[in-house]
Amino acid sequence: MRRLDTQSPDFSESLKAVLAERGQQSGSVVEPVRAILADIRERGDDALCEYTERFDRLALPADKLRLSAAEVDEAAAKVSPETHEALALAAKRIRSFHEAQLPKDIDYTDEDGLRLGMRWTSLDAVGLYVPGGKAAYPSSVLMNALPARVAGVSRLAMCVPTPDGVINPLVMAAAKLCGVDEIYRVGGAQAVGALAFGTQRIAPVDRIVGPGNAFVAEAKRQVFGHVGIDSIAGPSEVVVVADGANDPRLVAIDLLAQAEHDEQAQSVLITQDPAFAEAVSAAVERELETLPRAEIARKSWRDCGAVITVQNDDEAAEIVNLFAPEHLEVMVENPRAFSAKVRHAGAIFMGRFCPEAVGDYVGGPNHVLPTSRTARFASGLSVYDFLKRTTTIETDLEGLKKVGPAGARLAREEGLDAHAMSLSERLK
Amino acid sequence: MRRLDTQSPDFSESLKAVLAERGQQSGSVVEPVRAILADIRERGDDALCEYTERFDRLALPADKLRLSAAEVDEAAAKVSPETHEALALAAKRIRSFHEAQLPKDIDYTDEDGLRLGMRWTSLDAVGLYVPGGKAAYPSSVLMNALPARVAGVSRLAMCVPTPDGVINPLVMAAAKLCGVDEIYRVGGAQAVGALAFGTQRIAPVDRIVGPGNAFVAEAKRQVFGHVGIDSIAGPSEVVVVADGANDPRLVAIDLLAQAEHDEQAQSVLITQDPAFAEAVSAAVERELETLPRAEIARKSWRDCGAVITVQNDDEAAEIVNLFAPEHLEVMVENPRAFSAKVRHAGAIFMGRFCPEAVGDYVGGPNHVLPTSRTARFASGLSVYDFLKRTTTIETDLEGLKKVGPAGARLAREEGLDAHAMSLSERLK
Structure with missing residues (x-):
């Protein structure tokens, strides 16, 4: 973890190091992905089955790639009623916030007598990629599928790899909740290729969304233009702006909640109170002793974390704007006044009782957000990702x-x- | 030009050929562009000056790359008062339509007591690429710069190559009209690199927009992620849906207005009236005899053009949706009723007196539109391209x-x- 102080002479050099891009993609997957996509485009389902056997150790005929309703129901039934309820609450709140986003059409006749308009229409078909294995997050299914539903997309096709044939019950429960019934047990670049170009049994989609590993990200990059894609997520990050009135342990836990994602994740504390900075740093070390994912979180905090002491709100806000963070927690007396100074952030969490995890699951706004300083020009996932505009002129x-x-x-x-x-x- | 008829047994095969992707990019510029971008990133202005000397035959010290106010004024003064007036009318109308697009923030407290919000903020800085030489279109300057201005972008930096030092008066007049005063006489991949990474004298921007040649398009592709970019335009296209009550010559001219852009442009007529289809085809040939850009338009019409006869409005609309055309002209008795059947189109021009050229210059809606069937998922340039969203949760x-x-x-x-x-x- 780096300690920075705006009063220190080497501050801007140190800040540059903290702001440096993390987790740069290696180019090594470009060629393998190109080959897989070409193969899927050429041979369709045959190629899809072969890659699924090779990468997921799952040999199935093409007509079994799609999960049956019975298989989905059986898997979803393994989820406890309490978790079902939690998913339902999350879904209700996500749906409601995204409904509030729905934009209005424009239609007016101007002073020269031309009738001008702009109308929003939904995409016909969207592909939803869901990672398999450990990183299979039901919350991501809700966050990607529900905005598409609210936008009015009629066809949602989901691809989720099931290594060794193991189906994730939580993902199936979340898919059911979103009314997604077209689910294929395929993953990787081959799944992206099938969604983009179509196969004998999978109709092509217009846009592909959802997180994935390096192969999936590169495949999305390569099919972009042929279909739409969402942004390619980098390592996740949080900036916490907190005053000394907070419980240092709670702030430490918030920083670790980001750090536990992966070793490239970045957690940054900005405070005007040097003693509080010390207390939080100490609390991070204590919590790491018992945190289940301590190994990952420790590396993230050591390599990418930072504690920055500043003189006043304006300095803090200017540093936040340089980070343009994916997540910003504002834990000060008047969080709204501070937030008004922030120009660039994916999502802001205001108040001492509003950790980022509220937004990860049940807040309502989307948790798919711009990373790696791209909040300077990019936005989180929304209904806008599933709508397009047609302008009209009549005279x-x-x-x-x-x-x-x-x-x-x-x-x-x-x-x-x-x-x-x-x-x-x-x-x- | 291909003739198609929905009643013909080989219709769907023929339509597939018409819908096939045109003007596919060759990969040959990838490596040269990569080298140029790396060089600009490494050596900044020195490299920029060297490339400008090499590609534009213009040797200038770095401090002369930016045009002085006097140089801009002198060039703009060469434009006639009538053209100044035409530009001003276009600017006024474009500004007004894009003001109507400005979205509203969200802010409400929900039933659980959480205050949720979404606020729109403008980008800090935008780079505007303007091609030099023959394809220097002042209308493009207006269409790219004004939405940024309306969105509230404070810094707009323009790059326009001036081969052999020749400055285009129309482009300077359009830039002045948009209040763009930071103008660099550089172009190509080196200009994109300077805008994306910054040099000693050019501060980096957050997003780069504007059309360009294959080098510029590839450079934008490569800097994407580091900065935002607009979509990479393919060849332009128009679909005209017209009934027999139209003047065949006017429809022919509309088709040629698309075809004169470049040899890969595509013009398609859809009509229920076979005799009208014949009349338009004959009129195209006649107009080609006198059209100044006949050489380009003839190749475009021959290789990419199509005349499709259909049985009814529903067939016509379904074919339009398959094209998802950049431009759609609807010249029928009730154009609004027909347009309601169209799900995918960049822009629709309704009525017998509303050719696409209205939208190219003075209509108000943007003329930067999704090409190559991407209107299935993409939209034209708008204020949204220069805004981003931050969601907020407070509890x-x-x-x-x-x-x-x-x-x-x-x-x-x-x-x-x-x-x-x-x-x-x-x-x-």
């Missing part, structure tokens, strides 16, 4: 008389005569 | 009591104990 001869001559002049200046004629010949 | 202990236990349960099911503790320890 009669009177309207064309108002704007056509100017249009024709500009077209001629650009050397596009047919453009100009399409306007001027209608005005004759 | 006190009472709210946490409502949602925390469910969150902690899900966190434990996912094996993330610090996540669970960050909730449960606050509830103790």
Whole structure:
């Protein structure tokens, strides 16, 4: 963990090191992924079955790749009623917040008599990638599937690898809750290829969302343009801005909640209180003694963590804006006043009783958020990812008389005569 | 030009050929672009000057790369008052439509007592790429710069190559109209690299927009993630749905207005009237005899053009949805009723007096639109490209009591104990 102080002469150099990109992708998967995608595009289900046998040790005929309703029900039934209830509460709240996001169409006639509009329509079909094995998070299924549902996407196709044939009950329960009934037990670049290009049994989709390993991320990068994709997530991060009135142990736990994700995750504390900074650092060490995922969290905190002491709110806010963090916790007396100074952040959690985990599961806003400083220009997943806009212009001869001559002049200046004629010949 | 008829037995095969991807990018620029970007990142302005000398035959010291206000004024003054007026009308209308797009923030307290929000903020800095030479379109400057301005972006940096030192007066006039005063006479991958990574004299931006050649497109692809980019445009296309009551010559001119862009552009007529289809085809040939850009338009029409006869509106709409065209002209008796059947299109032009050229220059909606069937999932440029969203959650202990236990349960099911503790320890 690095300690920084804005009063120290080497502060900006140290901050640069903390801000440096983490977990840079190696290029080594580019070629293998290219080969897999080409093979899926060429041979479809045959290739899909072969890769599934090779990577997931699961030999199935193509007509068994899709899970039957009975298989889904059987798996989902293994989830306890309490967990079902927790998933349902999360789903209800996520659905409700994303409904509040739904944008309105535009339709008006302007002073020149042209009727202008913009209408939102949903995508026809979306592919949802869900990682298998240990990183299979039911919360991610809700966060990816529900915004698509709220946007009005009629077809949602899910791909989830089932290594050795093991089906994750939580993922199936979450899928059922979102009304996803088209589920394929395939994963990796081959699943992305099947969703993008289609196979004999899997119809192609228009956009693919959901997290995955390096192969999945690279496959999404390669099919981008042919279909839409969500952003490619880097290591996760949190910045906690906290004053000395907080319980150091709670702040330490929040920092570790980020650090336990993976060794490249980044947790940063910003405070004006040096004694509090010390107390939190000590509390992190104590909690690491008993935390189940301490091995991962310790490496993350050691290599990527930082504690920064600042002189005032403005300094704190400016550093937050440089981080443009995926998650920002604001644990100060007036969190809303501080948040107003923040220009770049994926999500902000305000108050002493609002840790990031509220937003990871049950808050309502999406937990798929821009990482690695991309909150400078990118946003979290939302209904907008599953909608697109069509603009409309309607005019009669009177309207064309108002704007056509100017249009024709500009077209001629650009050397596009047919453009100009399409306007001027209608005005004759 | 291909002739298709939905009644013909080989219709779907023929349609597939028309829908096939045009103008596929060759991979040959990947390595040269990678080298240029690395060089700009490493050596900054020195490299930028060297590439500008090599590619644009323009040897300038680094402090002259930025155009002075006097140089911009001098160039813009060469534009005629009539063209200035046309640009001003276009700018006024584009600004007004994009103001109508500005979204509203969300802020509400829900039934569980959590205050949820989503706020839109503008990007800090945007880079605007403008091609040099023949393809320097002042309308593109307006269409890219004005949405950024309306969104509230404070810094707009423009790069435009000036081969042999020749400055385009129209581009300078358009830039002035948009209040863009930070203009660099650099282009190609080296300009994209300078905007993305910054040099000694050019501060880095958060997003790069604007069209360019294959080098520029590949450079944008490679810097994506480090900064945001707009979509990478493929060849342009129009689908015209027209009934027999139209003047065949006007429809022919509209088809040629698309075809004159480049040899890969695609113009498609869909009609229920076979005699009208013949008349339009004949009119295209006649117009080609006098059109200045006939050489390009003839190749485009021959290789990519199509005339499709259909039985009814539903067939026409279904084919439009398969094309998901960048531009759709609807020249029928009730264009709004037909448009309601269209799910996928970048922009729709309705009525017999509303050719696509209205939207290219003076309509108001953006002319940067999704090409190559990507309107299935993508949208035209808008204020949204220059804004990002931050979600907010605020709660006190009472709210946490409502949602925390469910969150902690899900966190434990996912094996993330610090996540669970960050909730449960606050509830103790």
